[in-house]
Amino acid sequence: MVTIIRKGEVYTPDYIGKKDVLIAGEKIIAIDDQIDVTSLNIEVNEITAENQLVVPGFIDSHVHIIGGGGEGSYKTRTPELMLL
Secondary structure (H helix, E strand, O other): OEEEEEEEEEEOOOEEEEEEEEEEOOEEEEEEOOOOOOOOOOOEEEEEOOOOEEOOOOOOOOOOOOOEEOOOOHHHEEOOOOOO
16 A cells, blocks of 8 residues: 655654655655655555644654553553563
C-alpha cells in the first residue's frame, strides 16, 4: 500500500514547512514540497493534511525500565525489563 500525505505542516523534529510525505508499506520514501505520483502504476491512498501537523518517524520513548503502573492493583503493573 502506498500513501501520500499532502500539504501537512511537517516537523522532523524541526519545522520544515508544508510538505508532501510519501509512504510505502511502513517506510517513509520521500518528503518534498510536491511529490508527483501520477507516474506510479499502482493505487495511491491520498490524504490531505492542510492545517494539520505531520510528525514522520515520531517514536514514543516513554519506557518503564524498572517496571511501572500498578494503579489498578498488582495485576496491572508492568514488569521490569530483564537483561541477559
